[in-house]
Amino acid sequence: xxxxxxxxxxxxxxxxxxxxxxxxxxxxxxxxxxxxxxxxxxxxxxxxxxxxxxxxxxxxxxxxxxxxxxxxxxxxxxxxxxxxxxxxxxxxxxxxxxxxxxxxxxxxxxxxx
Amino acid sequence: xxxxxxxxxxxxxxxxxxxxxxxxxxxxxxxxxxxxxxxxxxxxxxxxxxxxxxxxxxxxxxxxxxxxxxxxxxxxxxxxxxxxxxxxxxxxxxxxxxxxxxxxxxxxxxxxxxxxxxxxxxxxxxxxxxxxxxxxxxx
Numbered sequence: 001x002x003x004x005x006x007x008x009x010x011x012x013x014x015x016x017x018x019x020x021x022x023x024x025x026x027x028x029x030x031x032x033x034x035x036x037x038x039x040x041x042x043x044x045x046x047x048x049x050x051x052x053x054x055x056x057x058x059x060x061x062x063x064x065x066x067x068x069x070x071x072x073x074x075x076x077x078x079x080x081x082x083x084x085x086x087x088x089x090x091x092x093x094x095x096x097x098x099x100x101x102x103x104x105x106x107x108x109x110x111x112x113x
Numbered sequence: 114x115x116x117x118x119x120x121x122x123x124x125x126x127x128x129x130x131x132x133x134x135x136x137x138x139x140x141x142x143x144x145x146x147x148x149x150x151x152x153x154x155x156x157x158x159x160x161x162x163x164x165x166x167x168x169x170x171x172x173x174x175x176x177x178x179x180x181x182x183x184x185x186x187x188x189x190x191x192x193x194x195x196x197x198x199x200x201x202x203x204x205x206x207x208x209x210x211x212x213x214x215x216x217x218x219x220x221x222x223x224x225x226x227x228x229x230x231x232x233x234x235x236x237x238x239x240x241x242x243x244x245x246x247x248x249x250x251x252x
Contacts, residue, residue, distance in 0.1 A: 002129075022130075025162045026129065055133070057158055057225075058159055058162075058221035058225050059162070059218075059219075061221060062217070062218035062220075063218060065216060065217065065218065066216050066218040068213075069215070070216070072216075090155065093228065094225065094229075095228070096209075
């Protein structure tokens with residue numbers, strides 16, 4: 001069974017979400033529910049820290065794409081930060097590296113919002 | 114060390130960790146590059162998830178067979194499942210940028226497989242869907 005960890009904290013108008021474990025077909029619905037919950041509460045600026053994500057499948061990427069779309073409709077955005085090498089390589093191979101706004105660390109992603 | 118690995122799985126997502134782990138360990142035991150292992154791991158995962166999510170409930174009790182073979186110049190993965198014909202290779206490859214802009218949550222599995230593997234072929238015979246995926250390696 002896939003492991004999925006989620007925590008969030010507020011940094012001014014930005015919500016920092018830290019994810020760990022797998023973002024796959026099994027955990028994607030939980031991830032979606034959590035993100036949707038934040039957006040439904042009125043959050044517009046989200047930084048998603050992927051440092052502890054060890055696996056991402058199309059279902060996990062789909063959640064990020066969908067969340068960015070929902071946020072875009074309210075003038076918001078999702079940014080990704082602290083991606084580890086394995087996940088960065090997957091993003092690069094699949095061509096997602098130039099689609100999402102990706103930052104080296106949380107602070108840079110938060111400060112430039 | 115065997116050159117071919119065979120795994121039989123039920124059609125449930127909670128067994129996919131086992132599939133991934135077994136494939137990764139098998140390829141590592143053959144000293145395959147980590148970047149190639151990641152490609153195979155993800156492609157096999159997407160192919161099996163696709164079967165689990167799209168196959169008819171009447172075939173729910175039919176297992177999925179996965180075979181992974183390390184050859185001199187390629188890694189060949191064959192995924193077989195009993196059921197109605199479903200040729201995922203016939204699905205139009207999405208334009209990634211348009212897909213991203215549309216905000217669609219699903220429909221990227223085939224994009225992943227075709228992007229990560231060098232060759233993908235499908236056949237259907239006697240109610241068996243067979244997906245053959247290969248990745249060229251240099252050893």
